[in-house]
Amino acid sequence: MSTALAGRLALVTGAGRGIGAAVATALVEQGARVLATDLDPAGVRALAGKHGDRITPRPLDVTDPAAVEALVTEAEQDLGPLDIAVNVAGILRSSPVAHLTDADWAATFAVNTNGVLHVSRAVARRMAERGRGSIVTVASNAAGIPRTGMAAYAASKAAAVMFTKCLGLELAARGVRCNTVSPGSTLTDMQRALWTADEESAARHVVEGDLATHRTGIPLGRIADPADVADAVVFLVSDRARHITMHDLYVDGGATLRA
Secondary structure, three states: OOOOOOOOEEEEOOOOOHHHHHHHHHHHHOOOEEEEEEOOHHHHHHHHHHHHHHEEEEEOOOOOHHHHHHHHHHHHHHOOOOOEEEEOOOOOOOEOHHHOOHHHHHHHHHHHHHHHHHHHHHHHHHHHHHOOEEEEEEOOHHHOOOOOOEHHHHHHHHHHHHHHHHHHHHHHHHOEEEEEEEEOOEOOHHHHOOOOOOHHHHHHHHHHOEHHHOEOOOOOOOOEOHHHHHHHHHHHHOHHHOOOOOOEEEEOOOOOOOO
16 A cells, blocks of 8 residues: 555545545555545445445535535544545436436436535635645547447536636635546446447447547447556545646546547
């Protein structure tokens, strides 16, 4: 175990599985203590069982601003000042725009955008008063390139990216850094829910690309593991990134052909 983040306390949302669980684990491996939250508490309880007192599990609905504020207040009183916050909680409701329901649009923004606001606002105020801290929002490469059937998801993630950049600008003089990590296709339950074929065939289809949906493949030839995204998050919250803020780091194997 590294000690790069020793003595620091991190809040991670959506930590019950997938990228969130990988982020929480990676932070612990760097010496941090983690307040791991998720709407479904079972996942974060299981995660805490693997890491003992390094992880404190708590249920949290990021769409509820009062619940977020209460949790952050409790954490600062019982665990200590939050040094790191990572917004990972997210949902995906895929649909062509012509058939996209108001309910799916609203639910997507409630978690992916409003949730980022609620958590970031609660921790940013306290971090700014102390003159230090790091906030990372896990967005998506879909925020920077159109995707068929993913208008709500892409728009919500694009909003979260720009919100985080604006927050970073406002907090820069107070010593708080705000960045985003934008993954591409990653082996998570969310990714697998989009697949209709067996995993091997579906993964190969993603890597090769799909002309019918105007989607490029992945130049590096593999789908990301959640740990690949977690490593990027750990870098951005560490002192090695002390002069980086308002940055959007793509972790997509080159899929967006982004300059």
